[in-house]
Amino acid sequence: MAVRKIVTKESSILHVVCRPVEHFDAKLHQLLDDMAETLYKANGVGLAAPQIGIRRRIAVIDVGEGLIELINPVILKSSGKQRDVEGCLSCPDEWGYVVRPNKCTVRAQNRDGEFYEISLEGLGCRCACHEIDHLDGKLFLELVDEFVEMKEEEDTQN
Ligand SMILES: [Zn+2]
Known part of the structure; x- marks a missing residue:
């Protein structure tokens, strides 16, 4: 396993649409392991492959309930609304309120290529x-309705 370098918002790879994963092989498993290690090292709650320079539809998240590996994820449905402060590992000093759905159901593949669905909330x-926005080349900054000053990094970086 290895910690990968996280690129910042100026990097062009954060502004393009990522390609689907087609090969569920040892190389992918290594990448997923590296992404998890990079996420935990950075004290983040989510990391998308383009953030470490890989143009593929892969994300890992862990909001304290265990690691979830999302490969080729699609939001099947979403409901409700929440507004809270969000940050991003690729935008180290920027924080702001973003409105998101409160619940969603995501369909994705696991590291062996098997499809699964997961319901998430909060x-x-x-x-x-x-993270799925990252895979479409979108940063949270464009969704912020109010930027805020944060004295210290919180544990909500994605
Ligand atoms: Zn992010």
Whole structure:
């Protein structure tokens, strides 16, 4: 396992649509392991592959309920609304309020290529929406309705 370098918002890879994963092989497993290690090292709650320079539809999230590996994720449905402060490991000093759905159901593949569905709510839902936006080249900054000053990094970076 290895900690990968997290790129910042100026990097062009954060502004393009990522490609689907087609090969569920040892290389993918290594990448997923590295993404988890990178996420935990950075004290984040979510990390998308483009944030470490990989243009593939992969994200890992852990909001304190265990690691979830999302490969080729799609939001099947969402409901409700939540407004809370969000940050991003690729935008280290920027924080702001973003409105997201409160619940969502995501369909994704696991590291062996098997499809599964997961229902998420609260922070888990927020995080999944944030990471899936990354896979479409979108940063949370464009969704912020009010930027805030944060004295210290909180544990809500994606
Ligand atoms: Zn992010």
